[in-house]
Amino acid sequence: MFAYAQAEGVELRLDATEVQMRRPRASRGGRRAFVPGKKKQNTMKATIVADHRGRTLWTDSLRPGRMHDATAVRTEGTDSCFRYFPEMEVLLDDGYLGLRRDHPGLAITPPRKPNKSALPDVHERWKRHRHAHSSDRITVEHALADHKLWKQLIRWTHRRENLPATYRAIAGLVSDRTANI
Template structure:
């Protein structure tokens, strides 16, 4: 089979997978596609969200092209594209998107997508974030939990120990979303994206949709079946 034939098939299938959304375990036929769907599901099911950002290295724009510096990440010092991931306590993907150049801050991106409005409309929804979303935690202290600031050097030793313990607990509660981002990076296109940057959003959403579908199927297989028990009871 020629390479052009495979590339054409990929171009046809990729947008279909990207538009399908993310599967939810134990909810056949339910797909989450937008932040509105995410917060409605979290509010109805009482799910505590874990929010984190991730970035993937991309090709450097050609010299002289406008907006060349927009992809330079302040953290990695490379040309990257960032996305935002939201998972539940078991590391299952509930939302992945907010695709933006690497120079845009995580909090700025999610605010642009309207996450603050969703917290206002859904006051029962709670989330855990890292220090990159501290402004969001300051605005919604009863809903968004972020690590506390480091005590000053002159603070008592007990405050430093309490701060370390709090950060440890916060990290343990958020490690599931870190594992979710790591699962995406097992796919070669998201280790270092070498294609056109214009197609990254579709590629990312297609892969996250496949990962969420696999996680949902895995959770369904692990769920114990009650059919044998009911059959034995009927026989007795």
């Protein structure tokens, strides 16, 4: 995906979403791993990469919902692509600040908020930069929303082992549909 994006001059955007699922049985080991702090529900986390037009280029294997966004990217090995493709910039949200620290200039996150004692023009500049960054990243949010339009991904009620394959299939269908737009 990074090689394709570099060769074609495509700007990448990366983000994660959570798919709500049924609670695992009480006798099942690792049951707490699927309850993130954000939603307080049993979820699995999917990370996707989209292009500037909102097409899904790649999705990873789903992880337990409790896993942090940056940890999921590191576990999958996607962060190692930054070393092999030093010209590729990837737009990220605040959940990937650790990647920005590890790969400065390549992993682009929104600017940090200035402290209260900063001058008003610094705060105004921060607002403009943050708005511009979110405007550039909105296509990945739309790609995630397109996935969630499918009833199966609103709340997964089947076996947990089948969710990753179904998510990848739906992401592929959505990507093919948006490629013609």
